Amino acid sequence: MGEATESAKQEGEIKFGNGEGASLDTVKKAPEETQQQFHSVSTKGDSLKMVGAEVLSCKSKDDLKTNLPKAIVVKKNLKKDVEILYESFKNFEKTHDNPEEVKEFKQACNTVIRAAQKSHSAIKDKVYTIYDKNK
Numbered sequence: 001m002g003e004a005t006e007s008a009k010q011e012g013e014i015k016f017g018n019g020e021g022a023s024l025d026t027v028k029k030a031p032e033e034t035q036q037q038f039h040s041v042s043t044k045g046d047s048l049k050m051v052g053a054e055v056l057s058c059k060s061k062d063d064l065k066t067n068l069p070k071a072i073v074v075k076k077n078l079k080k081d082v083e084i085l086y087e088s089f090k091n092f093e094k095t096h097d098n099p100e101e102v103k104e105f106k107q108a109c110n111t112v113i114r115a116a117q118k119s120h121s122a123i124k125d126k127v128y129t130i131y132d133k134n135k
Contacts, residue, residue: 026104029096034088038109041085044078045116052119056126064130071123078116085109 027038051074054067089109093102 026101026108029098029101030092030105031088031095034085034092034105037081037085037088038105038112041078041081041109041116042112044074044081045112045119048074048078048116048123049119052123055123058126058130061130064127068123068127075120075123082113082116 027035030038048071051067051071055064055071058064058067089106092105096102
């Protein structure tokens, strides 16, 4: 869980950001495949937040061993989806003729990805706390 990939961090923080900040109209302007990737990332980000809440409620290593595997699976699947979304976004950016719509969609992606990163960081901090390790 602690192995956040550099490319995902860089792409997530610099290139992209739940749908809280994204209007559905903005997302609908993207191609269907790109919209699907966006929604997949958003859904998995929400899932990471939910399983993260279970991890954050852990009080012992045994509790952590029970709840952490779900979070790891969701995080790995989310990482793959973020990479696919990034590629879809790059294609959308190249082919779309309205730079303002591209910028709005990019901000929507950033919002989604940052929310997932926040959940991941909280989970990682909890694991370090329970195992009494330094970051």
